[in-house]
Amino acid sequence: MELIKPAFGLVFWMTLSFGIVFFLLRKYAWKPILNSLREREDSIADALNAARKAHEEMESLTADNEKLLAQARNERDEILKEARNAKDTIITEARTKATEEADRLTRIARENIQNEKMAAITDLKNQVANLSIEIAEKIMRSRLSDDEKHNSLVRKMMDDIKLN
Amino acid sequence: MFAAFFSNAGSHSMTLISRLLKSPSLLISMAVMLVLSMPAVAGSGTPVEGDAHGAEDFNPGEMIMEHISDAYSWHLWGHTSIPLPVIVYSEARGLDVFSSGHFDHGHMTYMGYALHGNKLVAVKEMQPVAVSEANLDEGLTASLWDISITKNVFSMFMSIALMLWLFISVAKAYTRKAGQAPSGLQSAIEPIIMFIRDDVAKSVIGEKHYLRFMPYLLTVFFFIWINNLLGLVPIFPGGANLTGNIAVPMILALITFIITTLNGNAHYWRHIVAMPGVPKWVLVILTPIEILGLFIKPFVLMIRLFANILAGHIVLLVFFFLIFIFGKDSATAGFVTSVPALAFTIFINCLELLVGLLQAYVFTFLSAIYFGMAVAEEHEGAH
Numbered sequence: 001m002e003l004i005k006p007a008f009g010l011v012f013w014m015t016l017s018f019g020i021v022f023f024l025l026r027k028y029a030w031k032p033i034l035n036s037l038r039e040r041e042d043s044i045a046d047a048l049n050a051a052r053k054a055h056e057e058m059e060s061l062t063a064d065n066e067k068l069l070a071q072a073r074n075e076r077d078e079i080l081k082e083a084r085n086a087k088d089t090i091i092t093e094a095r096t097k098a099t100e101e102a103d104r105l106t107r108i109a110r111e112n113i114q115n116e117k118m119a120a121i122t123d124l125k126n127q128v129a130n131l132s133i134e135i136a137e138k139i140m141r142s143r144l145s146d147d148e149k150h151n152s153l154v155r156k157m158m159d160d161i162k163l164n
Numbered sequence: 165m166f167a168a169f170f171s172n173a174g175s176h177s178m179t180l181i182s183r184l185l186k187s188p189s190l191l192i193s194m195a196v197m198l199v200l201s202m203p204a205v206a207g208s209g210t211p212v213e214g215d216a217h218g219a220e221d222f223n224p225g226e227m228i229m230e231h232i233s234d235a236y237s238w239h240l241w242g243h244t245s246i247p248l249p250v251i252v253y254s255e256a257r258g259l260d261v262f263s264s265g266h267f268d269h270g271h272m273t274y275m276g277y278a279l280h281g282n283k284l285v286a287v288k289e290m291q292p293v294a295v296s297e298a299n300l301d302e303g304l305t306a307s308l309w310d311i312s313i314t315k316n317v318f319s320m321f322m323s324i325a326l327m328l329w330l331f332i333s334v335a336k337a338y339t340r341k342a343g344q345a346p347s348g349l350q351s352a353i354e355p356i357i358m359f360i361r362d363d364v365a366k367s368v369i370g371e372k373h374y375l376r377f378m379p380y381l382l383t384v385f386f387f388i389w390i391n392n393l394l395g396l397v398p399i400f401p402g403g404a405n406l407t408g409n410i411a412v413p414m415i416l417a418l419i420t421f422i423i424t425t426l427n428g429n430a431h432y433w434r435h436i437v438a439m440p441g442v443p444k445w446v447l448v449i450l451t452p453i454e455i456l457g458l459f460i461k462p463f464v465l466m467i468r469l470f471a472n473i474l475a476g477h478i479v480l481l482v483f484f485f486l487i488f489i490f491g492k493d494s495a496t497a498g499f500v501t502s503v504p505a506l507a508f509t510i511f512i513n514c515l516e517l518l519v520g521l522l523q524a525y526v527f528t529f530l531s532a533i534y535f536g537m538a539v540a541e542e543h544e545g546a547h
Contacts, residue, residue, distance in 0.1 A: 002282075003474070006411035007234060009251075009310045013317040014415045018387065021324045026379035029331035033357060034378055036338035043343060 222492055224485040232405045232477050233282060235315040236264040240400055243269070248318055252277060252284060253309040264312070271295060284310050319404030320412075323391050331386070360385055364529050369536040377535045380423060384416055385528040392473060392520030396480075396513065407523075408473035410466070417466035420531040425458075428538040465530055472523050476516040483508040 144150040230239075238246040247265030257276065266274035270282075276290045278300075286304035293299070313321075330349070337350045346354050360382055365374040391412075394402045406412055434440065436454040438447055486505040491498020 002233060004410050006414050007310070007314075007409075009312050009314060010234060010316055010409060010411035011415060012311050013313070013320065014412050017320060017324050018383075018415060018419070021327060021387070022380065022383045024328060025331055025383050029328075029335040030379040030382050032335040033331070033338050034361070034375070036342060037354070037358070037361075040343065 222488050224482070224489060227485065228478055228481045230282070231403075231481055232408060232474060234409060235282065236267070236279060236284065236312060237269075238315050238318065238400060245269075246400070248313050248315065250277065250284065250312040251310075252312065254286070254304060254307055256304060256307070257286075266292070273299070276301075284308065284312065315404050316406045316409055316412075319394060319401065319406050320391070322401050323387070323394055323406070327386055327390060356385075357382060360528060364525075364532045368529070368532040369539065372541075373535075373539040377423070377532065380419070381528050381532055384420075384531060385524050388416070388469065388527055389521055389524035392524060393517070395473065395477065396516055396520065405474065405477050407469060408477055410470050413466040413469040413527075416469070416527065417462040420465060420534060421459075421462035423531075424462075424534040424538045427535060429540075431540060431542055432538045461530075461534060465527060469523050469527050472519055476512075476519055480509060480512050480516065483512055 144153065236250060237248055240246060247263045249261060250264050251259070251261050253259045260275055260277070262275060264279075266272065267277075267279050270279040271294060272278070272292050273287045273289060273295055274292050276287055278285055278287045278295045280295065280300060286301040286308060287293075287295070287299045288301045289299050331353070334350050334353050337346070337348070341347070361374070361378060365378055365381055368374075369377055388407055391406045395405055395407060397403055436458065437451060439450055439454070442450060483505050486508075487498050487502045490501040
């Protein structure tokens, strides 16, 4: 009978001490332990998430980089092509202009030469004419030193002039 | 070696144990059979009065009873025991506190009290005299409020001190090394706590409600486990049969019952009072069964823990006492028996280590199931 009849003393102390140990452990042991466990699990989960996100970001960054690189390469090619074109254009233009200028200068020079030539010719003609007159005058003067000669000349000149 | 005290508890207690331990476990029935088949038990009906000192007759039934029962002193070895405080209150005499050492192993009275059949009784004579049936005061004995620090209470205090130290220091480690990997005791305790949390509370009660039951589940698990283990330690401060004493499982089961009842939601009560989807006439049978079930559940919880631990202690002692039972007739037989008996004792001890853990787990798990049923939402819990 003793075995299955709970003793009052043990029931009393059991209730009291189990109650005390329960409240003490709940406050000073289980709450902090369970909280830390949960915090640690949360932090691990967060860390894993962050790592995954970082990995994803890195992947997208790599993709972006490659895209940027390709774009840059394209742009460089474009710029180079444009530059080459520009160079060609400039060279062609310069050549054309140079040719034109040379032509123009040649033409002007030629014209100048022509003009100078003509002026020189005119000048020469005039001087020749003047010289001729002077010579003729000197000759005339020497020939007309006597009247006779003078008269014969006039007569001769008169003969040359045909009035008809 | 073992002092046999007054005992008239012997044989009829044994039959009670046998009635009590109708457990499917082979182990338990084996224990009961062995206890009953011991020749000494059959002859222990007469109380052993007075001088047990030096008595050669070895009585395993009494010895086992002495071990599994509570005591007012802690027997260490031979005639050496630690006296424990007796605290007793009665309206007639008021509060009395004194050491149980004054009882002189139950031979003397002290301050009007005595030990009779390992029970505290009141006696008429206030001066210390030898105990005799004549001076017992039965009327006053019935009105005593005995809250002595007995062997079991003392053992419980030590286990509680151990628990408080263990878990509060572990908790401190968590706050001291917040966010770091666990170490030492912490890493030993942590998997167990995680197991109770994830595989018991979370899986049975569910994510939504489990947290508020965790402190109780953890406390009850470690309380039972630690006390089961302490009960298996053969020398002081172990060896008290605390979890195998009906009072302890009773209080634990009662707390589980109270928590379950207080947390029961409308869904839970509806399923008890009037199970939905069941014809009216069936309810006439079902409702009383359900209401009965409310009380049977904690009762079974109590009996399971009590019977398992008690049986474990008995079986261990029975195997061990085989040596002395055989040795009583001839020393040679005792020596020969000692080898297999010791082997069996060791085997049972290992088994009991497992049972101690298992029973703590089962108690916790079933408590969690009852809490889970109490807080289950519609279309969630099992019917």
